[in-house]
Amino acid sequence: MVSTVSMAVDLGGIKMRNPLNTASGTFGNGVQFEGFYDVGATLGAITCKGVAAEPWDGNPAPRLAELPSAIMNSVGLQNPGVEGFVERYGTYLAGLREKGCQVICQIAGHSLDEYRRATELFEELAPFASGFEVNISCPNIAAGGAAMGATPNAAAEVMSAVRPLTDRPVIVKMAPHDVAEIGRALEAAGADALSLINTIPGMAIDVHTRRSRVARPTAGVSGPAIHAIAVRMVWECAQAVRIPLCGIGGVASGTDAAEMILAGATAVSVGTANLYDPTCVPRILSELEQWAAEQGVSDINELIGAFEC
Numbered sequence: 459m460v461s462t463v464s465m466a467v468d469l470g471g472i473k474m475r476n477p478l479n480t481a482s483g484t485f486g487n488g489v490q491f492e493g494f495y496d497v498g499a500t501l502g503a504i505t506c507k508g509v510a511a512e513p514w515d516g517n518p519a520p521r522l523a524e525l526p527s528a529i530m531n532s533v534g535l536q537n538p539g540v541e542g543f544v545e546r547y548g549t550y551l552a553g554l555r556e557k558g559c560q561v562i563c564q565i566a567g568h569s570l571d572e573y574r575r576a577t578e579l580f581e582e583l584a585p586f587a588s589g590f591e592v593n594i595s596c597p598n599i600a601a602g603g604a605a606m607g608a609t610p611n612a613a614a615e616v617m618s619a620v621r622p623l624t625d626r627p628v629i630v631k632m633a634p635h636d637v638a639e640i641g642r643a644l645e646a647a648g649a650d651a652l653s654l655i656n657t658i659p660g661m662a663i664d665v666h667t668r669r670s671r672v673a674r675p676t677a678g679v680s681g682p683a684i685h686a687i688a689v690r691m692v693w694e695c696a697q698a699v700r701i702p703l704c705g706i707g708g709v710a711s712g713t714d715a716a717e718m719i720l721a722g723a724t725a726v727s728v729g730t731a732n733l734y735d736p737t738c739v740p741r742i743l744s745e746l747e748q749w750a751a752e753q754g755v756s757d758i759n760e761l762i763g764a765f766e767c
Contacts, residue, residue, distance in 0.1 A: 461747040461750070461751065462751050462756075463747065463750040463751050463755060463756060463757065463758055464756060464757040464758065464759075465477065465502075465746075465747060465750070465758050466758075467502070467702075467724050467725055467758060467759060467762075468702070468724070469503070469627070469629070469651050469702050469704060469724050469725045470589070470627045470628075470629060470649075470650030470651030470701060470702050471589065471626075471627035471650050471651075472503060472560050472562065472588050472589045472627050472629075472651075473560070474502030474503050474560055474725060475502050475558055476501075476502040476743060476746075476747075476758075477502055477715070477719065477723075477724065477725045477726050477746070477758060478500075478501050478502050478503075478715070478725070478726060478727075478728065478739060478742065478743050478746070479501065479502060479503040479504065479505055479562070479704055479725050479726065479727040479728070480501065480503075480504045480505055480727055480728055480729070480732065480739075481505065481680075481706050481727040481728065481729030481730075481732075482505045482506065482507055482508055482564045482591065482593070482631065483507050483508065483531075483533065483535075483729075484680075484728075484729040484730060484732045484733055485504060485505075485507075485728075485729075485732050486507060487504075487506045487507060487543075487547045487550070487551065488504050488506075488547075488550065488551065488554060488559075489547065489550050491732070491736055494736045494737045495737065495739065495740050496557075497554065497559065498553060498554040498556075498557030498558065498559040499557055499558070499559075500559075500739060500740055500743065501559050501739060502559070502560065502725065503559060503560035503561070503562055503588065503725070504554065504559060504560075504561060504562065505562040505564055505591055505653075505727065506543075506547070506551070506561065506562065506563050506564055507535075507537060507564065508535045508537060508564040508565070508566040508593050508596075509537045509538070509539065509540050509543045509563065509564065509565065509566060509576065509580075510535070510537055510539060510540070510565075510566045510567055510568075510572060510576055511539060511540060511567070511572055511575035511576040511579055512539045512572075513537060513538050513539040513542060514534070514535055514536055514537050514539075514566075515534075515536060516533050516534035516535060516536025516537075517532050517533060517534030517536075517673055517674060518673040519673060520671070520672050520673055521533050521534075521672060521673065522672070523662050523671035523672050523677070525660075525662060525679065525681075525683070526683065527681055527682045527683040528679050528680060528681035528682065528683035528684065528730070529679070529680055529681050529730050529733065530660060530662050530671070530672060530677045530678065530679050531657065531672075531677055531678050531680070532672040532673060532674050532676075532677035532678070535566050535593075535596065537566065540576055540579035540580055540583060540584075541579065541583065543563075544583045544584055548583075548584065548586060551584075551586045551587075552585075552586040554586075555586050555588065560588035560589075561586050561587055561588050562587070562588060562589050562590065562591050562629065563580055563584055563587040563589075563590055563591070564590070564591040564592075564593055564631065565577055565580065565590050565591065565592045565593065565620065566593050566596050567596055567606070567616075568596055568606075570615060570616065570619045573592065573606075573616055573619055573620055574619050574620065574623060577590065577620050577623045577624055578623055580624075581623060581624050581626075587626065588626070588627070589626045589627030589628065589629060589650070590620070590624065590626060590627070590628050590629070591628075591629040591630070591631050591653060592616060592617065592620055592628060592629070592630050592631065593631045593656075594606045594607025594612075594613050594616050594617075594630055594631065594632065594633070595607060595631065595632075595633045595656045605633055607630070607632065607633060607640065608633070608635075609636075609640070610636070610639050610640050610642070610643035611643070613630070613632075613640045613643055613644055613647075614643040614644060614646065614647040616630075617630060617644050617647035617648055617649050618647045618648070621647065621648040621649075627650040627651065628648070628649055628650050628651075629649065629650060629651040629652065629653050629704065630644050630649045630651075630652050630653070631653045631654070631656055632644075632652055632653065632654040632655060632656065632695075633655070633656050634654070634655035634656060634657075634658050634687065634688075634691060637654055637655070637691045637694055637695040637698075638694050638695055638697065638698035638699075639698075641654075641695045641698050641699045642698050642699060644699075645699045645700065645701050649701060650701060650702075651701050651702045651703065651704060651724070652695060652699065652701065652702075652703050652704070653703070653704035653705075653706055653727065654688070654691055654692060654695060654703065654704075654705070654706060654707075655684075655687070655688045655691050655692075655706060655707050656678070656706075657677075657678025657679055657680045657684075658678065658679045658680075658684050658687065659676050659677070659678060659679070660676065660677065660678070660679035661675060661676050661677075662677075680707070680708070680729055680730045681708055681729075681730040681731075682708040682710055682730075683708065684707050684708050685707055685708025685709070685710075685714060685717075686708075687707065688705065688706060688707020688708060688718075689705070689707070689717050689718060689721050690721075691707075692705040692718055692721045692722055692723050693721040693722055693765065695722070696721060696722025696723070696763055697722075702723075702724035702725070703722055703723045703724060703725075704723060704724065704725040704726065704727055705718030705719070705721065705722075705723030705725070705726045705727070706726075706727040706729060707729070708729075708730070709726055709727065709728050709729065709731065709742070710728075710730075710731040710735075710738065710742070711741075711742060711745055712741075712742050712743075712744070712745020712746040712747075712748065712749050713745065713749070714726075714742075715728075715742055715745075715746045716746060716749045716750075716761075719758070719761050719762055719764075720761060720762075720763070720764050720765040721763070721765055722762065722763040722765070723762070724759075724762055726746075728742060
């Protein structure tokens with residue numbers, strides 16, 4: 459259908475033709491889905507898989523386990539490093555920008571120095587990047603494995619380390635806890651937008667072997683099972699900050715995306731649904747456009763944060 463509603467949104471300076479984005483790690487870097495639909499002509503933006511300054515091997519197998527209405531993953535941000543990423547995907551990603559799909563590159567690191575180095579490399583080597591998403595859920599090796607953004611001060615430190623190194627928009631990918639307090643700290647440190655939530659830590663035990671169903675005792679849970687939690691956290695964060703949000707968590711339909719927008723999200727990322735239905739994005743976009751038209755508005759921005767209690 460041809461939408462009668464303007465679907466364009468501005469995610470902290472990243473101007474998207476529609477609110478649909480992809481959650482990092484669930485969409486590869488776009489090219490993997492070209493056999494299902496024209497990625498560059500469909501999405502408002504893609505968020506690439508997290509990349510560090512140097513290659514990471516990631517966690518040992520098994521890395522994935524299926525749960526009722528969810529997936530558990532312990533991939534460990536395996537990546538080829540910024541130079542390898544640009545060499546492998548740079549030409550394709552530049553082509554997405556030419557088609558009007560914004561490209562958000564995710565920055566990963568285990569220390570402030572690693573975040574700085576990755577940002578500097580992206581600035582030098584990735585002119586196709588519309589902006590950057592900083593993943594503050596990476597473990598801080600120097601602090602015994604706690605997430606880099608586990609507290610407001612720690613999150614602000616990462617943001618403050620990255621902010622002076624780029625004039626492009628910087629989004630921060632938040633862990634699913636203390637989102638209002640940490641969101642305020644990130645806004646004060648210069649973040650242009652926030653994306654939330656990341657996966658929720660969980661466990662799955664094989665009762666026959668008495669071992670974890672993935673290689674580590676705990677892993678990140680994503681998918682429809684966490685959607686209501688994600689909507690609640692988007693709403694909480696939206697009450698605390700003035701910068702735009704990208705809502706992530708169990709989005710598998712236009713209705714799911716609409717909930718995120720009503721809760722306060724400017725953009726919405728599709729994650730786990732890509733893994734079990736690689737054709738889902740065009741359908742979700744069509745459903746979202748239909749919903750917006752039924753609301754009687756001329757612009758999708760009129761519906762951002764329009765939840766009434």
